[in-house]
Amino acid sequence: MSGPVRGTPHVSSKAAVLDVIRAAGTISRVGLINATGLTGATISTAVRKLLDEGLVAETGHAESTGGKRRVLLQLNPTSRFALGVHLDHSGITYVLTDLAGGVVARTTKPGAGTREPAEVVARMAADTATLIASVGVDHDRVLGIGLVSPGPLGARTSTAIRPPAMRRWAGYPVDQELAGAAGLPVVVDNDATAAALGEHWSRGMGSASTSAALYMGTGIGAGLVIGGITYRGTSGNAGEIGHVCLDVDGPECWCGARGCVEVLAGPEAVVAAARADRELAERIGLVGGRSGSADGLSGGVPSATGDRLPSSPAADFAAVSRAARRGDPQALALLERSARYIAVAARSLANLMDVEFVVLTGPSFAIAGSVYLPVVREELARSFFARGAHPVDVRLSHAAATAPAIGAAAMVLQSELVPLHATQRLPENLAEPELVPGR
Secondary structure (H helix, E strand, C coil), rough: CCCCCCCCCCHHHHHHHHHHHHHHHHHHHHHHHHHHHHHHHHHHHHHHHHHHHHCEEEEEEEEECCCCCCEEEEECCHHCCCEEECCCCCCEEEEEEEECEEEEEEEEEEECCCCCCHHHHHHHHHHHHHHHHHCCCHHHHHEEEEEEEECCCCCHHCCCCCCCHHHHHHHHHHHHHHHHHHCCCCEEHHHHHHHHHHHHHHHCHHHHHHCEEEEEEEEEEEEEEECCCECCCCCCCCCCCHHHHHCCCCEEEECEEEEHHHHHCCCHHHHHHHHCCCHHHHHHCHHCCCCCCCCCCCCCCCCCCCCCCCCCCHHHHHHHHHHHHHCCCHHHHHHHHHHHHHHHHHHHHHHHHHEEEEEEEEEEHHHHHHHHHHHHHHHHHHCCCCCCCCCEEECCCHHHHHHHHHHHHHHHHHHHHHCCCCCCCCCCCCCCEEEEECC
């Protein structure tokens, strides 16, 4: 490399150039020189390689500034694809994205449940092959599979999945087994971290230098983006906001501590509180550990005898959320109580990291985000320590339900195409003025 990349620790000039083109949307070679600090010769070489590989295309000219109009470059989104898989006890979500992170296809299948890991891996391999075939994408253009799951993560990938409901996966080399079954490289990570990367890759976090994705699925976590890089910590377990203590004498959490955010305010805590209110539980179909209401929307599964089998915590939380949206005061009160706890935890995270942007994401926020969003916003507007210096922008993700899977695919795109050494900060305002079609 013949010149410094300004704040961008990519492993190569080619990776740096591709990432800047991705972030800018459209940009000229001169714009790349200004954005990266690389020499014109280095930019020309990198761009030529990207054009030859089909990753980038020339797309018309920038508006004339008096001299020769600059040729604009942009990603060729259909040149490569990536698979993202969100593995959870209650459901498995699959997405196929293009090079720009746009979702080409998606599907959701039954979760891991109590099935043996080998059986679930075989099913995931078959499901990913079906998804690729369904849109006619050449298998050779799929870079790999990103697999994410609730944490915590271990230092070795063979111990990477240990959610309470999936303890049988502890010690199972899921990345190696899925790679062998699917015939594609596999990278693994925490679902909250992946969700944060997905928001960043799709530019859902804007240009904020420090952002957080507050994630709620069956549990609660957070993904941190610092200077454009998802911060993982020593073992990949950064952002475990669900295990911040809010009550030292509170109920015991599965992690071994007491009074954690997750045990006080997570979806299972909301469902447990709903079950404890027998009148509410009967109203929304949570009686006796079974979920199923007269409208058939709460998620229980009929057995051969016509009874309803126990449903997942996610389905039961959805039942409470639907009742709240219908105006049930008890159901709404439970969600608002949960939201207050989570808002305090979000304030702690914002104070610690001095974040500019918080996005609420994950399947549970997709269902109940309209209740949680105003509560989190009010708490940060009122009590964020640095509010005199800057506000915290709090938004609900546009793709909250599939954010972990989208982020999992983004993991593949980043690791294969724009690998980084360390913290990155892409320059702002990269886009060239007004694309002029044609040459």
